[in-house]
Amino acid sequence: MINVAIIGAGAIAPAHIKAYQLFDDRCKIVAICDIFPEKAEKMAANFNLDVEIYSDYKEMLKISDIHLVSVCTPPYTHAELAIACLYTGKHVVVEKPMASSLEECDAMNLAQKSSGKILSIISQNRFTNPMMKLKSVLDTKLMGPIVHTQVDSFWWRGHCYYDLWWRGTWEKEGGGCTLNHAVHHIDIFHWMNGMPSEVTAVATNTSHDNAEVEDLSVAICRYPNGSLAQITSSVVHHGEEQQLIFQGKNARVSVPWKVKASKSKPNGFPEKDEELEAKLHEVYEQVNDLEFEGHTAQIEDVLSAIKGKRKVLVDGIEGRKTVELITAIYQSASSGQTVKLPLNENSPLYTRDGVLNNAVHFYEKKKHIENFTENSITLGSKYE
Known part of the structure; x- marks a missing residue:
C-alpha cells in the first residue's frame, strides 16, 4: 500500500x-x-x-x-x-x-x-482523450511539416480573483495568466510541437488593477525551419474557449477535433483532399479511449x-520546458526584445530575484484576503 x-x-x-x-x-x-x-x-x-x-x-x-x-x-x-x-x-x-x-x-x-x-x-x-488522440495524429506526420500553430488559452477571472493573499504578485504567484492558466496549453504545445528557437512577446493588464501581474499576453514563437506559432494567454476572455490548431503543409487538425486538408488545383487554388482527411480521421478514431482522464x-x-x-x-524535465517557454515570454515582454532559446542561468529571469527585479509590475496589489468562502473552481475546457 x-x-x-x-x-x-x-x-x-x-x-x-x-x-x-x-x-x-x-x-x-x-x-x-x-x-x-x-x-x-x-x-x-x-x-x-x-x-x-x-x-x-x-x-x-x-x-x-x-x-x-x-x-x-x-x-x-x-x-x-x-x-x-x-x-x-x-x-x-x-x-x-x-x-x-x-x-x-x-x-x-x-x-x-x-x-x-x-x-x-x-x-x-495531457491525460485526456482528445489530446492523446491529437498527439497520435501528429505523430503520423501525415500532415507534413507543421508551418503554423495557434494556441488559444482563453480563461476569464473576475476582479476579486486576485484578492486572495498569494495571487497577483510576482513574489508569490510567480506570474499571471501566462504562468498559472496558459501553463496547461503551453505544456501541450511543446509536447506536441517541440520547443521553438526564439520568442517575441507582449503582455498587459487590462482588467485587474489589484494585481502586479499580466492578465493578457501574446507571444510569437519561431522554429529553426521557419514555422511560426502564436500563443495567447488570457483571463479576460468570456466563454473560456480554448483550442490548439496545427497547420501542416498537407492538412490542419485541432483540439477540439477538426480536420481539414487541401490540395492544389492547376491554378493554385484549393480543393478538398478527402482521402487525406479520411486517413487522419481514421487515425484519430482508432486511438483507444483512456481508462481514466x-x-x-x-x-x-x-x-x-x-x-x-x-x-x-510528465517528469521534471518536461515540467522545466514549460517554465522555460513561459520565462521566455516574460523576458521578451519585459525587455521588448526577442529571446533566444534555450534559457540558462544567463537569463535575467533565471532566478526568483531576477523575476522580481525585471518583470513588469502593472499595478500594486490592493487587497489581501486569507480564504474565499466559495471554493469551487473551473479546470478548463473538455476539448470536445
Missing part, C-alpha cells in the same frame, strides 16, 4: 484526493498539511478521511511511512516543498506550474536525480511508476 500525504488544502487539493480515493486498493491518504490547519481538518471531514493533520510540513515529513506527497500549494512554495520531500525519500507530485523560476526547476530536478525518487508535474490536460489518470500514472510499471509521462 502506497501511503500518501497532501500538502495544501486549497481549491485544487480535492482533485488529488478524489483521484487517490479511486485507487484505494493501491494507496491510502494518511496526512494533510496546511498552514491553516482548520482548512486541512475541514477537507479531511468533507472526504471522510482518517488522517493526521499538520501545520508544519517538516514535522509531517518525519513520518517514515509516507511514500508519496502531493504538493498543492502556491507556486512560490513548490521548490522548497518538493526538494524537502525528495531528500526525505518521498515520491512527489507537484501541481502546475512546476516552480516560480528556472533556477528552482533545476534544483528540483537535481534533487530528483540525487534521491532517485519520482517527480511528476501535474499536466492533467485528467488528474485521475495522472495520479494513476504516478502510482504505476512507483510500482515500476512505467516511467511517468
Whole structure:
C-alpha cells in the first residue's frame, strides 16, 4: 500500500484526493498539511478521511511511512516543498506550474536525480482523450511539416480573483495568466510541437488593477525551419474557449477535433483532399479511449511508476520546458526584445530575484484576503 500525504488544502487539493480515493486498493491518504490547519481538518471531514493533520510540513515529513506527497500549494512554495520531500525519500507530485523560476526547476530536478525518487508535474490536460488522440495524429506526420500553430488559452477571472493573499504578485504567484492558466496549453504545445528557437512577446493588464501581474499576453514563437506559432494567454476572455490548431503543409487538425486538408488545383487554388482527411480521421478514431482522464489518470500514472510499471509521462524535465517557454515570454515582454532559446542561468529571469527585479509590475496589489468562502473552481475546457 502506497501511503500518501497532501500538502495544501486549497481549491485544487480535492482533485488529488478524489483521484487517490479511486485507487484505494493501491494507496491510502494518511496526512494533510496546511498552514491553516482548520482548512486541512475541514477537507479531511468533507472526504471522510482518517488522517493526521499538520501545520508544519517538516514535522509531517518525519513520518517514515509516507511514500508519496502531493504538493498543492502556491507556486512560490513548490521548490522548497518538493526538494524537502525528495531528500526525505518521498515520491512527489507537484501541481502546475512546476516552480516560480528556472533556477528552482533545476534544483528540483537535481534533487530528483540525487534521491532517485519520482517527480511528476501535474499536466492533467495531457491525460485526456482528445489530446492523446491529437498527439497520435501528429505523430503520423501525415500532415507534413507543421508551418503554423495557434494556441488559444482563453480563461476569464473576475476582479476579486486576485484578492486572495498569494495571487497577483510576482513574489508569490510567480506570474499571471501566462504562468498559472496558459501553463496547461503551453505544456501541450511543446509536447506536441517541440520547443521553438526564439520568442517575441507582449503582455498587459487590462482588467485587474489589484494585481502586479499580466492578465493578457501574446507571444510569437519561431522554429529553426521557419514555422511560426502564436500563443495567447488570457483571463479576460468570456466563454473560456480554448483550442490548439496545427497547420501542416498537407492538412490542419485541432483540439477540439477538426480536420481539414487541401490540395492544389492547376491554378493554385484549393480543393478538398478527402482521402487525406479520411486517413487522419481514421487515425484519430482508432486511438483507444483512456481508462481514466485528467488528474485521475495522472495520479494513476504516478502510482504505476512507483510500482515500476512505467516511467511517468510528465517528469521534471518536461515540467522545466514549460517554465522555460513561459520565462521566455516574460523576458521578451519585459525587455521588448526577442529571446533566444534555450534559457540558462544567463537569463535575467533565471532566478526568483531576477523575476522580481525585471518583470513588469502593472499595478500594486490592493487587497489581501486569507480564504474565499466559495471554493469551487473551473479546470478548463473538455476539448470536445
